[in-house]
Amino acid sequence: MPFDPQAYRPETALLTLGDGFYDAVQAADFPETRLRFRNDRAAAEIGIAGLTDAEWTRHFGRFDPLPGSLPQPLALRYHGHQFRQYNPDIGDGRGFTFAQARDTNGRLMDLGTKGSGQTPWSRFGDGRLTLKGGVREILAAEMLEALGVPTSRAFSLIETGEQLARNDEPSPTRSAVLVRLSHGHIRIGTFQRLAFERDEAGLRTLTRYVLANLYGESGDDPLRLLDLVIGRTATLAARYMAAGFVHGVLNSDNINVTGESFDYGPWRWTSSWDPAFTAAYFDHAGLYAFGRQPEAIHWDAMQLAVSLRPLVEAEPMIALLETFAQRYGEAIVAAFLWRLGRTPKGSGDDQALVQSVERALRDTATPIDRFFHDAFAQPLPDGYGAPWTEVRAALAAYPPRTARSAFWHGEPCSMLIDEVETIWSAIAQSDDWGPLHAKVAQVRAFGAALAG
Structure with missing residues (x-):
């Protein structure tokens, strides 16, 4: 059954705001829909991991409504300060809220899009998303989730068969529509x-x-x-x-x-x-x-x-x-000690430790991911010299919250720009999606290890 009767809990809460908060819109009619990424881990949280690829593409590439949820897409209205300049002429210009559902924790979740076509707020934009932009969002969201950052999840990426012109990447370039799963799409704007x-x-x-x-x-x-x-x-x-x-x-x-x-x-x-x-x-x-x-x-x-x-x-x-x-x-303090595999004491020692780590990282230009990898749930290894003396002593006073043996055993898991470009190059040059899927699997394993 594609919709889990125990876990699928569709919602229409957004409609209670009234039509002054959004505009009903239609998704673009794309030349093609080629499923490139589906986040079944996130889909399971809202009871729809059982969708076949064809059903998935129909809902998240052609935007047939999910049963019991919003009857049509809604482009939200908002303003905002952009680089401290107030702009009253923005809103959902290339996306919309497509559906709402409760997750397994009872939270209201929104399925929102990026690159789904023009809306009343598109201004002079084409309402589209480059495929590279979608790939980059997958990588960012997966890595942030692994590192304990509260983040939307990249839920679906479907290539749409259009050629786009952009000033910030070689053009024409391939197009896509992204769906993200978020705990609401209400902004300060x-x-x-x-x-x-x-x-x-x-x-x-x-x-x-x-x-x-x-x-x-x-x-x-x-x-x-x-x-x-x-x-x-x-x-x-x-x-x-x-x-x-x-x-x-x-x-x-x-x-x-x-x-x-x-x-x-x-x-x-x-x-x-x-x-x-x-x-x-x-x-x-x-x-x-x-x-x-x-x-x-x-x-x-x-x-x-x-x-x-x-x-x-x-x-x-x-x-x-x-x-x-x-x-x-x-x-x-809590975030640093979590990455270090330690439990906060709840005293001034915690803040002093964080300050000493920041200072040593800044002064030595040590790679951030390398340091947190080396220091997780164990004494700082040999090779960290005099600038790290204060950090070494401070860490010694914090017992690990988990066994080092249960942690990630490979090299530090990072998401630096060179690797991102290499992953994209494999797709752009030979349509090879293997490196992307391999990186997502690696990042998820790293996140599981970090969470203990």
């Missing part, structure tokens, strides 16, 4: 649009929707919402840093109010602890550089507070925003 339009009733409605459907809480208290979002986004920032990940475009329309990372365009992993490292070639000022990501995400959280201002006084929101630094500090 979704609230910004309502504030811009002075729609207080809409702000109340959206606040109630997010609290009820994405946080499992009743009411429409904007302070409670802001408190929850600050906590989740501070954790996201910390997990990015511990992972050595640079998102590249942390605009307010790219920040999900659940604190779940998504939308992987010019992402990169930095090989060493370089605060100035940027992922986007167009980020000339380094606004979203590796070391500035916590600042950028905090700034975006401030924009949510500004958007909620019609509903609540400023003073209590300011007090909540001022807790971001403390929450980030607590979250990065």
Whole structure:
């Protein structure tokens, strides 16, 4: 049976917002649909791993509605600050929310697209996605999931048979449609649009929707919402840093109010602890550089507070925003010690350890993945010299939370740009998908080992 009767729980919660929040759209009619990647691990979480490839392609390439879920695709409306410049002319321009369902933990999940065709918000874009962009999103999402970063998952990738012209890769290039599974697609920019339009009733409605459907809480208290979002986004920032990940475009329309990372365009992993490292070639000022990501995400959280201002006084929101630094500090301690295979003590020693690790990584340019691999659940090996003396002593005071023997036995598992380009080259030059699938399998094994 393609739909697991015990696990498939379709939803239509988005419709409760009303049609002022979205536009009903149609998917593009693609010349062909060639299934290239299906995430059965994620599909099992919403009870649809039993779909045949033909059924999968019909739903996620031709977008026949999933039974009991949304009757047609919905392009969400939102605004946002893009590199700190407010833009009221954006929205789902090459994607839409296709379906909703509850996962095995009861969370409301959205199936959203990228490259599914034009919408009223496409402006001058073609509504399409390059195949390389889809491959890169698979790799980013899989690696982030393995490293404990809250992230959307690349759910499906289908090649669509069109030739696209792009300025940032050799053209014409192959096209694809991506589906991602996310814990909601409500962005900070979704609230910004309502504030811009002075729609207080809409702000109340959206606040109630997010609290009820994405946080499992009743009411429409904007302070409670802001408190929850600050906590989740501070954790996201910390997990990015511990992972050595640079998102590249942390605009307010790219920040999900659940604190779940998504939308992987010019992402990169930095090989060493370089605060100035940027992922986007167009980020000339380094606004979203590796070391500035916590600042950028905090700034975006401030924009949510500004958007909620019609509903609540400023003073209590300011007090909540001022807790971001403390929450980030607590979250990065937890993230570092998790990658090190240690359990936090809950004392100042934890913060001192993290600071000493950051300092040694920065001063020695040691590869981040190499260090965390070598130090996981064991003493720092010989070969780490004098700059690591403080780290070595600090780690000795933390017993492992799991046996080193259960950890990843190969070389450090990384996702640096050279390997990404090699994987893509195999596809572009000889249509060889083996390296991509092999890397996904490796990353998943690494994630399982890291989780203990």
